Amino acid sequence: MTDENHSPLDSIWESEDPIFANKELLDIEHIPNEDRIIGREDEISSLANSIHPAIRGGKPRNTLIYGKTGTGKSLVAKHVTQSAEEFARDRDTKLDRAYIDCTQATTETQVVITLARSFNQPETTDITVPLSGLSTNAYYDRLWNILDSLHDVVIIILDEVDKLQGNNVLMQLSRAGEAGKLETCKVGILAISNKISFKDSLDERVLSSLQEREFIFPPYDANQLREIMRHREDAFREGVLSDDVIPLAAAFAAQEHGDARKALDILRNAGELAKEDDSDAVREDHVRNARQKADIDRFSKLLQDQPTQSKAAVYALSLLADASDEEEFPTRRIYEQYERITDSLDIDSLSQRRMVDRLNELAFLDILGVTDRVGRGRGKGITNLYYLLEDPTVVQTAIESDPRFSPAN
Ligand SMILES: Nc1ncnc2c1ncn2[C@@H]1O[C@H](COP(=O)(O)OP(=O)(O)O)[C@@H](O)[C@H]1O
Ligand SMILES: [Mg+2]
Known part of the structure; x- marks a missing residue:
């Protein structure tokens, strides 16, 4: 008779990851706690000042953020707006925020649909936002109605905004108040771009309303990259990271242009390679191979x-x-x-x-x-x-x- 309590698979289920303890800490999408955000104090407080009026229901200033990839733009924008939302909730301000990745929603209609669905609470508004089938104008009307009936103020993050087709959605959103589309709800836009040349493609009126504040995020130096990785060390089991791993990954990422995304990608990949090798430690050669793998992965994703x-x-x-x-x-x-x-x-x-x-x-x-x-x-x-x-x-x-x-x- 076979013992029902012992399957040959048990040993697999029971085994623990020998390298990672909390791998999700190294996911690029992961939003770390404030105490893990390194070297962005000035950027965080500038952005917070820029949207400050929103806390009491006033209009947040429209803000443009520039900087190369991996300089913490998306992270800081999400972190600051999340904190604003929590703080406003305690002050009885109905503040909501939406995050749009413009590489995914590239057309005007897609952006408006995504916003309307994100801000809507259909049980309260009785407004539906179908995924297709309405004209762009009809979607705008529903968006304005949703905003006025539910929210005092909203903050819209348009990430990778240079990938948007055309300026119209920027024009509509940044001037909704002036144009009389909204009666009570205030809208603030945080537009994020890797390209400073993005401004050249904008109509002057759109630019002047979008650019109430403007910040540039500088690249990180090797010290900051090391600190960023050290503050995620608990992604790994105790003692598996050899001493030279983080400094080497930081040096590689600093060579690039001070890219924290690259640093974390290299670190995660180095751990995966160590695991594939059945190694009990992450070593320098894993980091070297991980660097190339990170480049290939990034490029494959771009091309996919x-x-x-x-x-x-x-x-x-x-x-x-x-x-x-x-x-x-x-x-x-x-x-x-x-x-x-x-x-x-x-x-x-x-x-x-x-x-x-x-x-x-x-x-x-x-x-x-x-x-x-x-x-x-x-x-x-x-x-x-x-x-x-x-x-x-x-x-x-x-x-x-x-x-x-x-x-x-
Ligand atoms: N100052 C920082 N402290 C901690 N982690 C950071 C910091 N800046 C960036 N990161 C991490 O690096 C990765 C890339 O950052 P991200 O905000 O997406 O960069 P960007 O939007 O500028 O390309 C994310 O996983 C993020 O959590
Ligand atoms: Mg980003």
């Missing part, structure tokens, strides 16, 4: 929704970069290489024009870089030069993880 044709174009650029000392390449050379790749993958080639459209789209998404247009001699017109933002090996490994690009092809 791209069509095969676009991947082929990036792959073409990476082969050129691999084979020469040059870094920037004109469209004609990329196109020749691209056609060889589509041939060997046995898929259709786009025309050169259409491939260039794809390259420009990829440059917009920061998947590759493009130089300003340069003259190519009299009568020859102008052409762009494209370059990789990552090591060719990283780019190729990321693309080859798509089975359509497997070496068998």
